[in-house]
Amino acid sequence: MRTAEIRRRFLDHFVQRGHTEVASASLILDDPNLLFVNAGMVPFKPYFLGQQTPPYPRATSVQKCIRTGDIEEVGKTTRHGTFFQMNGNFSFGDYFKEGAITNAWELITGSPDAGGLGFDPARIWVTVYHDDDEASQLWQKIAGLPEQRIQRRGMADNFWSMGVPGPCGPCSEIYIDRGAEFGPDGGPVVDEDRFLEIWNLVFMQYERGDGTSKDDYPILGELPAKNIDTGMGLERVAYLLQGVDNLYEIDEIYPVLERAAELAGCQYGKNHTNDVHLRVISDHVRSSLMLIGDGVTPGNEGRGYVLRRLLRRAVRAMRLLGYEDPSLPELLPISRDLMKASYPELGTGFDRISQIAYAEEEAFRRTLSAGTTILDVAVEATKKAGGQQLSGGDAFKLHDTYGFPIDLTLEMASEQGLKVDEDGFRKLMTEQRERARADARAKKTGHADTxxxxxxxxxxxxxxxxxxxxxxxxxxxxxxxxxxxxxxxxxxxxxxxxxxxxxxxxxxxxxxxxxxxxxxxxxxxxxxxxxxxxxxxxxxxxxxxxxxxxxxxxxxxxxxDPEWRLGARQAHSGTHVVHAALRQVLGPTALQSGSYNRPGYLRLDFAWKGGLSQQERHDIEDVSNLAVRRDLPVTATYMPLPEARAAGAIALFGETYNPEKVRVVRIGPGQWSIELCGGTHVESSSQIGPLVVTGESSVGSSSRRVEAVTGIEAFHYLAKERDLVSQLTEILKTPRDTVADRISSMVTRLRDAEKELAKMRADAVLSSAGALAANAEDLSGVAYVGTEVPEGTGGGDVRKLAQEVRGRLAADHPGVVAVAGAAGDKASLVVAVTKAGVRSGLSAAELVRSALGGKGGGNADMAQGGGVPADQVRPVLDSLRKLVGEAGGKA
CATH class of the missing domain: 2.40.30.130 (Elongation Factor Tu (Ef-tu); domain 3)
Known part of the structure; x- marks a missing residue:
């Protein structure tokens, strides 16, 4: 059963039982405690905390989630992934334990023909909180589970809270017995590898106080209403129903892993180290796709740093497998095609997503070159001083300034005979994180000790x-x-x-x-x-x-500061004007879902599927500036909430309002713009000044973002655009109105020339295959061809040449083909072995690793590696020639 199908069945199951289907929130929410949404219940927190009244008594969702605490474990286990999807059903004071257990049991054991998941009831175990007799009895009554398959656990395992004072309650976890080949019998209290948790039902009925750990806090009393919060790991269910061993092999992830293995010339399942790299790649490529899709861009702190780390770990893992060329253009489109069935915005927004990802890969490739130089200098200084250990400060500088991962520093220092002061590095990293956390705590006071x-x-x-x-x-x-x-x-x-x-x-x-x-x-x-x-x-x-x-x-x-306030007023009133323009151009369903404005700048998020056309962007800008030119009055009045709604005032999702008194900001006549708002505003629309739309992008499932500048900032923006066009007209010696056509023509010609040059280079390289094979050297009974290719030859062409030459060697005679080349300041090596050579005991993978000092990957008939300096191409080939001669003598 495909993952998207499991997702659809879950939602349909609960919609049929009176739940409102709620679309996944963005991975980014305005919550000072969270970097990313990390659980399915996060978007519903205001309802559970009593901060807002839920608009429905029951809800169901499949929420996108990111957890970053276990990045280092990704690929090493069957469970750890950074991006995952959490199926959930929620009750806000409606049904409780009996309803939650009934709904869960009917879905997991229901016939697939009737919309269920079809798990064998005999393989299902559950755990309950140690004194929750009610839950235990309900499992026996509803599911017919025997007592020996209902296990009791303490607060650390089966009592849930958000980690801070607030709602909490006992929970019941559902496990699937995977079989004796996965571990000992005895239920989840004995082995949680064999008995895999798929669903946690939280019975939220108490309020907790402050505490020091997961199971050390007081229970203050009962909540006014009893709630249900459940979470089912979609990927876990998928790999159980798809008959694979881990989440990396499910239908939404494995094709990326498979393509990465193909590019690197290795085979999944043959080498543990390579398998870990491939799993890291498949997970991180998907996670990066989802993060960029929700508006995150690579950076040096916060969310941007997490994205940057994921992208760079994926790229580096490909390089560790011996693949030197850009890998994301090969892998990211595959992940897009796998995920867009559930998240269509990934398809419509892929141009933006791919541009960001590919630029980051290219920047990291340059970083590796720069960082390697800095590392070499630090290593040389350490050795001259008689040291055996690279300082934590040097490692931290490489990481903090150049984005050099610590594991890369460890590996490269080891190759040069040095250790790294990891404790010193970790201490500096901890200090940096604490400074960042202190800054965040100092700026925001939400959810803090008040x-x-x-x-x-x-x-x-x-x-x-x-x-x-x-x-x-x-x-x-x-x-x-x-x-x-x-x-x-x-x-x-x-x-x-x-x-x-x-x-x-x-x-x-x-x-x-x-x-x-x-x-x-x-x-x-x-x-x-x-x-x-x-x-x-x-x-x-x-x-x-x-x-x-x-x-x-x-x-x-x-x-x-009066200038600051003026700019803020212009931006906030400009936000209302853009919102009204959106609804006028796109229709009344284009409603604001969030906004941010500061002096001279505004951004507005709104519900919409698909990107806006260039004409729609122009129309929104025109409507906004016409409103500015008309000098519409801006007024603020107070009235009861029902009266404001009756007047047509728009209330924004996620905001709470006093029903007895709300502030209504109106721009222009009638209902052109009328919103509930507590911000500061101009007196008339002309005071906003010019308004320029500077960007439009995706920020999540069915959500778009418009960015604009106002007032003097708009003047500055337009001035820079004017200067840029002037520079281009001068450089190209062409009138302003033909600049775009001229540049487009030049780019097209350049691309055509690059393609032709690449084709000529590839043809020249491949045309030498016959001569190379004809001049193969006999080394102790092995036909050997070793050759260099011109600098700049693509990795794909290098592999093709090796395969082409191998194909021209005698089929019944052992043969080895080695092709080496330089890309920038690094050398790469591809080795191909004939079938007869493999039968005689020759291995391409072993030859590559021996020639490159342990680097590289692949299998017996084809392997590749790199990472050595460009000036070592000839010594590498000489070393390989000697290895083949020695191996031939033994064969």
């Missing part, structure tokens, strides 16, 4: 927030907080959080960035870095004291 903020709110009441009416206030310092402690004063250079009795600063919310500005006081000043609302009614400023000493109870002057 006890100090709560104490200030209880003592002083709500902040008098005046952002709508003024840019300056005379205020008093009510509290100063440095990390986790209240302090009496803050000195120059310190970063602290300050609470004022009143403030003109806009606190970040609704997609609008916080205001910038200063707080002045007697004898000094402080720069405002960020403004947040950790608790309802309380505004907290993060500041850096520039000079002087800021003390508790000090009288201060809080001043918003």
């Amino acid at each position: 006890s100090l903020f709560r104490a200030a709110l209880d003592e002083h009441g709500e902040t008098d927030w005046l952002a709508y009416s003024t840019l300056e206030t005379d205020s008093k310092v009510l509290a100063l907080i440095n990390g986790t402690a209240a302090v009496p004063a803050a000195h120059a250079g310190e970063i602290v959080q300050v609470i004022l009795d009143r403030t003109p600063f806009y606190a970040e919310s609704g997609g609008q960035n916080a205001d910038a500005g200063v707080i002045e006081f007697d004898g000094g000043s402080a720069e405002v870095l960020d403004v947040q609302r950790p608790l309802k009614g309380l505004v907290v400023h993060q500041i850096r004291v520039v000079d002087g000493e800021l003390t508790l109870d000090a009288d201060v002057r809080a001043k918003v």
Whole structure:
């Protein structure tokens, strides 16, 4: 049963039982605690936490997930993967244990002909929390499971929480017995390889307090409503139903692995080290595809760094298998074709996705060259000083500055006879991560320990927030907080959080960035870095004291930067205008699902399938600028939520609103633009200034993103575009209106010339096959051909030449063909052995590894490797010639 079919059956099963099908959220959610969505319940957290009222009593979804904690284990086990899909069904105060168990049992044991998954009931085991007699009895009643196949476990295994104070509850896990060949009998408490977990049913009924570990926290009481949260690993179910041994061999992953093996000239299942590399490649290529599809781009921190690491590990694994050419153009389209049945946006957005991925591979290929040079210098310095170990600082520099993976540093240093101070490297990495986490905690206060903020709110009441009416206030310092402690004063250079009795600063919310500005006081000043609302009614400023000493109870002057506020107002009002333009051009279903704006810049996410055409982008821009030119009035009024909805106001998904009083921002007459919004805005649309759409892209399943600049930033953007066109007209000596055609013509001619040159080079190389075979050298009874190819010859042509020459050698006589060449500053080697040679005991893989000092991969009849300096091509061939002669003498 194909993975997409299992996915569809799961959703249909629960839709037929009254659940609302909810599309997968993006892998990126606005949650300060999560880098990526890592579980199926994450998009539903606001409902479980009581922060929002769920719009449906039951829901089902297949959620895209990324877990990065086990990247190093990928490929080594049957279970670890970075990207996975979590099937889930959820009940918000509706059904509970009996309904969850019934629904699960009917699906997993139901006949495939009737939409079920068809698992044999005799192979199913379950675990329950140690004192959950109710769940145990329900499994016996509903499923007829004997007591010996219902095992009890403690809190660490069968009691679920989010790891922080909040909802929790016992759970029941469903396992499939894979058979005696996978391990000992005795159920999951004995062996979780033989007994594989596929589904976890969480009975969310309690509230937990703070604790120190997974099984050490107090239960504070029962929740107002009992909820159900389940998670079924789609890939695990797939490999069980497809009769394969691990997740890398299922239909959505294995074809990538298979193609990687073909490119590298090796065979999956023959060599453990090669198999690990192939699994890493297949997993990381798919994970990278999904991340880029949801809007992540490679970078040096956060989500971007995870993506960069995945892409580079995949590329490096191909190189370790001996494949030197760009590999992602061969592999990424295969993964796209496998996944687009479930996620069509991967097909429509592939031009953007592939451009990002291929550019990253090319950059990493250059990084390997630069990093190798830096490593060689460090190794030489270490040896000159008499050292035996490369310092942790050098390893960290290679990693942090050049993106050089530590495992690559370890391998290459070892080849030169040195160890690496791994402990020193790990210490520096930990310090860097802690700094990053501290920065993140300092900027955001969501889900943090808010006890100090709560104490200030209880003592002083709500902040008098005046952002709508003024840019300056005379205020008093009510509290100063440095990390986790209240302090009496803050000195120059310190970063602290300050609470004022009143403030003109806009606190970040609704997609609008916080205001910038200063707080002045007697004898000094402080720069405002960020403004947040950790608790309802309380505004907290993060500041850096520039000079002087800021003390508790000090009288201060809080001043918003007027230019910053003007740019922010232009961008936020511009967001509303673009939203209205989207609906006018695309239709009323193009509704905003998220936004972000800062001075001069805005981005808006909206529900839509497929990319926008160039004409649609132009139309959206035209409608927006016509609204600016018409100088439409912008007004903000307050009214009850039902009245606002009746007036046609748009409420954004994911936002919570006070039903008794909401702020309605209207632009223009009637319902042209009317939204619930708490942001700051211009007085009329002409104050937005010019609006330029700068980009449009995919950010997830059925979701697109429009980016634009406004005001002076739009002028600057257009000026750069104008200057670029002027430079091109000067270089090409052509009028402005023909620049695009001229460049297109030049690119076409260049590509045609490159193709012709490549063909000529390949023809020249392959034309020599006959002469090379005719002049084969006899080495102790083995026909041997060893040759170099011109620099720049593609890896595919090198392999073809080796195969062509081998095919011209006598079929009944042992023969070895070795073709070597240089690509940049590295050499590569391909070896092909005739069938008669293989029968006589010759192995291409062994010859390559021996000639290259252990590098390379493949099988007995064809293998390849590389990584040695380009000037070593001739010594490598000489070494191989000697090896063949020695092997021939023994055969």
